[in-house]
Amino acid sequence: MAFDYGKFVNSGVGKQLANALGLPRPTKLRRYKAGAPLLNGAVLIDGHGEAPVAALLKESLAAEGLQVATSPSTSVAAVIVDMTRAQTPADLETLRGILSPALKTLAPTGRVIVVGRPVEDTDDVAEAAVRRSLEGIVRSVGKEMRHGGTANMVYVAEGADESVEASVRFLLSGRSAYVSAQVITVREPVGTVVEPQDWDAPLEGKVAVVTGAARGIGAAIAEVLARDGAVVVCVDIPAAGGPLAEVANRIGGSALQVDVTADDAGEKIAEHAKSLHGGFDIVVHNAGITRDKLLVNTDADRWGSVLNVNLLSILRMNETLVPAMNDGGHIVCVSSIAGIAGNRGQVNYGASKAGVIGMTKSLARDPEILAKGITVNAVAPGFIETEMTSKIPLATREVGRLTNSLSQGGLPLDVAETIGWFSWDANRAVTGNVVRVCGQMMLGA
Numbered sequence: 001m002a003f004d005y006g007k008f009v010n011s012g013v014g015k016q017l018a019n020a021l022g023l024p025r026p027t028k029l030r031r032y033k034a035g036a037p038l039l040n041g042a043v044l045i046d047g048h049g050e051a052p053v054a055a056l057l058k059e060s061l062a063a064e065g066l067q068v069a070t071s072p073s074t075s076v077a078a079v080i081v082d083m084t085r086a087q088t089p090a091d092l093e094t095l096r097g098i099l100s101p102a103l104k105t106l107a108p109t110g111r112v113i114v115v116g117r118p119v120e121d122t123d124d125v126a127e128a129a130v131r132r133s134l135e136g137i138v139r140s141v142g143k144e145m146r147h148g149g150t151a152n153m154v155y156v157a158e159g160a161d162e163s164v165e166a167s168v169r170f171l172l173s174g175r176s177a178y179v180s181a182q183v184i185t186v187r188e189p190v191g192t193v194v195e196p197q198d199w200d201a202p203l204e205g206k207v208a209v210v211t212g213a214a215r216g217i218g219a220a221i222a223e224v225l226a227r228d229g230a231v232v233v234c235v236d237i238p239a240a241g242g243p244l245a246e247v248a249n250r251i252g253g254s255a256l257q258v259d260v261t262a263d264d265a266g267e268k269i270a271e272h273a274k275s276l277h278g279g280f281d282i283v284v285h286n287a288g289i290t291r292d293k294l295l296v297n298t299d300a301d302r303w304g305s306v307l308n309v310n311l312l313s314i315l316r317m318n319e320t321l322v323p324a325m326n327d328g329g330h331i332v333c334v335s336s337i338a339g340i341a342g343n344r345g346q347v348n349y350g351a352s353k354a355g356v357i358g359m360t361k362s363l364a365r366d367p368e369i370l371a372k373g374i375t376v377n378a379v380a381p382g383f384i385e386t387e388m389t390s391k392i393p394l395a396t397r398e399v400g401r402l403t404n405s406l407s408q409g410g411l412p413l414d415v416a417e418t419i420g421w422f423s424w425d426a427n428r429a430v431t432g433n434v435v436r437v438c439g440q441m442m443l444g445a
């Protein structure tokens with residue numbers, strides 16, 4: 001039987017041993033449940049000066065039925081601090097003054113969200129400094145959070161305050177259980193923001209395409225998108241036809257056997273989605289492979305196959321998928337922490353996944369994409385519990401699992417939840433973003 005560190009240190013003798021040795025004990029994370037409240041407790045909302053975003057959030061979250069606290073005297077489940085009016089480093093004292101006592105009373109699996117204005121949107125040097133300081137504070141607080149808590153930063157551009165709610169909802173909820181120390185930028189929405197009738201079915205009426213859907217993270221993405229209301233076209237290679245059909249049948253979607261590297265993959269996907277489902281709104285480029293070797297031992301075949309599946313196929317398919325997809329859609333790409341931090345033995349993979357980030361940022365600004373009102377974002381998973389990671393040798397696997405602020409691996413579900421949020425029509429103000437789903441892995445930026 002495989003050794004499970006998390007289970008061991010949370011049971012009987014393991015717990016005593018962990019306490020005696022000061023070993024990390026992972027907390028069971030709070031994950032999304034349909035019908036459950038956004039938070040199990042009150043949210044403290046405060047800010048610096050006039051704090052316009054705090055004012056908006058107090059109103060919208062109270063309307064949601066959340067108890068809004070204005071002082072940290074009682075235990076709270078989340079703290080939101082609006083620092084959009086911060087102008088000089090001295091103003092950071094407001095944030096310390098709010099967070100320091102609040103963190104003492106924050107409930108397990110609590111949330112810290114700091115809101116500021118984007119660094120690049122000011123020409124004032126001191127203001128730029130303080131804006132970036134907020135990020136430093138959030139990343140450090142993330143490392144000080146206990147009991148499964150997370151800390152994240154939202155930069156909201158001037159004029160986009162009304163659009164911040166979708167991101168705050170995501171960060172407060174169990175959907176973001178494994179997202180910590182991330183920076184989300186909210187700007188003018190691309191296309192029309194549509195709030196769902198039911199926040200438990202934010203993708204109702206949508207058609208989504210998910211590549212690599214036969215297993216692992218792709219299967220979880222297909223399941224979450226279907227759970228949230230979408231009809232899902234599940235795409236994978238013919239060799240994975242059996243499990244692919246099982247996933248599609250389980251979620252009431254359709255299966256399409258296509259190798260994403262085929263020249264006509266985009267056409268086949270678009271044709272299938274149009275003829276069976278009348279079109280498509282969401283594309284998730286998840287299919288990916290690894291062919292790990294040190295660069296000195298990487299031949300042209302290992303190099304080319306990884307770049308072809310993980311990057312070139314996406315560029316090629318988008319040429320057909322973008323014009324064919326419905327206006328107001330969403331494209332989400334799956335990158336990796338290896339594309340941000342780099343990884344020994346994964347130069348080819350790191351090249352492909354960093355390329356995915358470059359492509360995402362560029363495509364989000366593309367005139368055709370903007371004219372069609374499509375958002376383009378990427379997730380970068382860290383250590384995720386899949387068949388692939390279960391085969392990593394014990395010591396390396398436990399290091400991968402534990403070297404993050406939540407002291408545990410993430411689940412395919414966690415990656416899927418972030419992709420689901422990127423696909424909401426209520427979330428049109430987030431585009432060109434890369435969000436790591438890594439529990440604040442100690443690897444890379």
Ligand SMILES: NC(=O)c1ccc[n+]([C@@H]2O[C@H](COP(=O)([O-])OP(=O)(O)OC[C@H]3O[C@@H](n4cnc5c(N)ncnc54)[C@H](O)[C@@H]3O)[C@@H](O)[C@H]2O)c1
Binds near residue numbers: 212286383386
């Ligand atoms: N598991 C992790 O910890 C992790 C971490 C970071 C990033 N990722 C990324 O997440 C994505 C999914 O990873 P996973 O762990 O679920 O991998 P996996 O190997 O379990 O699943 C990948 C799926 O993609 C399919 N696929 C591969 N080549 C294809 C092709 N040419 N055409 C169509 N389908 C193809 C496979 O058949 C498989 O079903 C990948 O892009 C991977 O790089 C995973």
